[in-house]
Amino acid sequence: MDFTKNLNPMQKEAVLHTDGPLLLLAGAGSGKTRVLTHRIANLIQSGVNPFNILAITFTNKAAKEMKERVNSLIPYGEVWVSTFHSTCVRILRRNIAKIGYENSFTIYDADDSERLIKQAMKELNFNDKLLKPKSVMAEIGSQKDNMISYEQFEIIAGSDFRLSKISQIYTYYQKRLRANNALDFDDIIFLTVKLFRDCPEVLVGYQERFKYILVDEYQDTNTSQYELIRLLAGKHKNLCVVGDDDQSIYGWRGANIRNILDFEKDFENATVIKLEQNYRSSKTILEAANAVIKNNHSRKSKSLWTDNNEGENIEFYKAQSDLDESRYITEQIEQNVLNGGKYSDNAILYRQNALSRSIEDSLVKNNIPYRIFSGVRFYERREIKDILAYLRLIHNPFDDISGRRVINVPKRGIGEASVEKILRFSTEQEISFSDALVICDNIEGIGTRHKKIKEFAVLIEELRDFSVNNNVSDLINQILEKTGYILELQAENSDEALGRIENIDSLINKAHEFEKESEDKTLNAFLEEVSLVADVDNYTDDDDTVVLMTLHSSKGLEFPNVFIPGFEENIFPSYRSLMSQSSNDLEEERRLCYVGITRARENLCLTSATSRLQNGQFVYNMPSRFLEEIPEDIVNSTRQNIGVSMKTINTIPAKKPNISFKTNNYDTINSTSKNSDINFKIGDKVKQIKYGNGTVIAISQEEVTVAFDGLGIKKIKPQLLKRKH
DNA sequence: TTACTATGGATTTTT
């Protein structure tokens, strides 16, 4: 089979390239995934064993997509396609004992890490007002990203007051992680590189296995990821990296743009291929994107072009207020749908999560279905983290962060003071958290509390026994039953509690899915899977809903119509980037703007608000400087006239009815009961966006049956209905 | 220990 059919000459060259280092500079929308997958297929066809190919991505979604596309081209042989983190976890599970951890290690997320940092600071008697746990965590993370161990950092910190404090925390933190047999996200990469450096025989094994390596989104790699790739590709040097320096937007997370800019220096005789033809956007949109990005200085020269149509001008709407801005966007979307488009053709991409609020309110008010990504992520929700903490403690008796989290959830009368004592005891005696619970009568000053602690210890032991012969979903059910977790939520009887129960159900579903699909059905494998997923991984365009997400999470996606609200100084570019001494920060904002613009296929709409309620205060920002960088003749500017907008504002009810829980994302469509009253009665007059007016004729647990005027009887989720007065 | 109130602090976050 010819895998170069329908490819342009540059794409063809990239697909046919086989041995040696290759840098693919792939502009936005230039068909990079297509090239990557066809290249893999071509390698296999020309005799490379799929077993010898490794493809690395940043997100599970990208990995999954690539895998599917490769399989559809060459439906035999398994290529190892996975994220940096999953790849490393797989390597570590086999080999981590060589560097002093147990292979049943737990993976801590950012929240767990922060708790551990706080614990460390408390233990070291550091004031968390002077030194914020968050910034300490960022500092430690960036050290790990740069492959600097706590021992090395102690030397670097020297006598610098702040750095030496951080160094002490880093040391304590790392030792605690080790004692808990836990790794944080940065450790996953850091320790893999350490493993390769310390144990050359392990490295050689993987070098032999991965004769061909492909790395996607190379501009986002940090130093440790770069080092990992350099080591793995060190022997065969068949390394193909794909990236776009103009789309590097994770510098603040340690991504080192140098990695892509210096690829040719780092890998001798590298072939460089530029993919500059864009297949996604209209000429106008590309012109805007190019005009903005050309103001950046540190970049590889590259200019995107397209054969697509001229397309529509870019809309700029200068709103009076954030309310006016939301109203405008809502109206535009309604208009797009009336013109025959789908809701899912529309994406609203913002610089900060906080900007979604007023837009959500407006969408809800107008019964426009939407899905929001980011915000509180599914696996970071309290109830989910609680259940996972039980699972983790069951799996890893040393995990005191998880133990601490659930020891008094639901309330068992074991307070902060007792927990501290148990922790100290387990550290002093060098025993696991679980063992400390069992022999808690030996702890001084624990008093009569030991009875309750023992009960908890027995509970965990029983669950641990149960876990041996039962699958994950049954184990979760057992936890819920034995702890009375659900009962407590039911007793609360609030919308919020109901939402939490729903989320727990989703988790159980997730476990069922896992049991059906996964090869390795152990608790360990389940925990691993859930610790390494992100929100955007759940993005599908199956549902016909408007999409809301941050500009950062939108990378790699595309939509016919893109709205970017908050196109203002201090928001986009952000206040911090404007305050920064380094011009790099502003340039990164500009790249983010470039990413945002190039998400759009047909229409791009930018909006700013003259006044905006932010953090409870009114702020007044000028339109973004990026707007001025777009040629005037391709922008239609509209400015809200004050009289009209006042009228608009007055028609919006002052008080929102019945605010309840926020469902945000995952498998929930629309914003559920942020909507008005969902307790309908039979006989209520209601309105639904598709079917129009109707009357409620029956109500069940989840659905309301409505007789729509002239359109018959339909069952509808109550949150999609609006009451008519 | 817990349940209440006051206060202060709020980018972006692939895993």
Place this chain on the structure above:
DNA sequence: TCCATAGTAA
């Protein structure tokens, strides 16, 4: 505005 936390009362 909304959230997490610190401090206080019971």
